Amino acid sequence: MSVAVPIDNTSALPRANLERVGVLLVNLGTPDTADANGVRVYLREFLSDPRVIEKQGLVWKLVLNGIILRRRPPIKARDYLKIWNTEKNESPLKTITRAQAQKLAAALSSYPHVVVDWAMRYGNPSIRERIAALADQGCTGLLAVPLYPQYSASTSATVCDEVFRVLAALRAQPTLRVTPPYYDDPAYIEALAASINSYLATLPFKPEKIVASFHGMPQDYVDKGDPYYAQCVATSDSLRRQLGLDAGQLLLTFQSRFGTDEWLKPYTDATIAGLARDGVRRIAVITPGFAADCLETLEEIAQENAEIFKHNGGEQFAAIPCLNDSDGGMEVIRRLVLRELQGWI
Incomplete structure (x- = not known):
């Protein structure tokens, strides 16, 4: 018979022998700049992922490089300019994801060995960069949090793919967990x-x-x-x-x-x-x-x-706005993260 462990009663399980635990929030990505070149760099990385476009053959490469990356960037750059956070010179997605990480860190401040960070699957800050930063802070455990309520191979799975690629190059790998989708939580x-x-x-x-x-x-x-x-x-x-x-x-x-x-x-x-x-x-x-x-x-x-x-x-x-870093949205992320950190904190 299984026994349900209360989400906030993390002391119910013995803490694992981990120096520090990194929690990495990951969203899809964004161009670094709201111009054609910035969008082109972003689209090239995004549309070259076989999880996103499964048919990555010669025909697709010709279409991508010969048509899409020439015509689409100026059009999408104009769209980005309509919503761009001019004060921070970044997209709203980057602004909001950073705020989510900051608020989650504050919510978990009673766990001093937990370090919260954030990354983008495509663009910056990259998953590779932020995993390296967590490792530099002594994190021997890593909880990856794909910020997608519903799972798909072209979103959640590609986050895992990139995390695995990064870890494959490390001699001292952190212990890894990945949060599940929360579509009907x-x-x-x-x-x-x-x-x-x-x-x-x-x-x-x-x-x-x-x-x-x-x-x-x-x-x-x-x-x-x-x-x-x-x-x-x-x-x-x-x-x-x-x-x-x-x-x-x-x-x-x-x-x-x-x-x-x-x-x-x-x-x-x-x-x-x-x-x-x-x-x-x-x-x-x-x-x-x-x-x-x-x-x-x-x-x-x-x-x-x-x-x-x-x-x-x-x-x-x-x-109607997304949950973003609202109190309700942050409570969803907090509960999800605490549930998956059981035994580590």
Whole structure:
């Protein structure tokens, strides 16, 4: 018979013989600069990952280097400039992820041998750089925390791939743990629902529909066994129950299509346009697949899709922020990390 160990009762297990433990928060990544060259460097690394684009053959390399990396960077750079944190000269994703790490460090300050850091899978600060920094601080244990509520091979798995590559080059490897996805964790669902209700209470209108938009993925990836779609459905179902809504009131959609392959449906932009054409005048959009606001939420949803909605006859549109470093969002991360650190602290 198994015995459940309370999340905060970490003294229930003997502490492992580790000098220090590093906790590394990892998000997807961002260009270092909001110009064509910065975006080009970022896209080259991102789109050269076989977890992201599985067909990395000669045809793809020709398309990537001959077309995409020539045409797309100036366009995406303009999008980044719309949301860029000019004060810090960085993307909001970098600003928020740093804040999440700082607040988590403060929340774990009663554990002096725990060191919290953060990294980006693509771009800077790199996973390699920050693991080296944790090792320099005497960390002989490492907890990698992919900041993706739902698992997919193109997000969570590629974080693990890079961590493994870094550790493969080390003679003295830290003991490694990786947090699991938390797509239907009660704390996560409760935090999402509380955040949504709080934001809706500030609006001057009541949405007729709520659209839950997740990042898209080629349908082929799911057909090959990726659990991402099923976990997105589970998140949406749990959130509906928590909010007391049905499938007609909270819609599941997928955004950010890329290339010509069929991606997960229904598409966010097509759904939003269709709602407006069908007479829906007030909607709110949530993005429960993102732990922090980024280009896909602040520009693609809050700006592009808002324009799509209004262009097709919609009137009032609200983009609800991600959990980010809010109290509710940080409690989700804190509980997740403490649970996985049992026996180490």
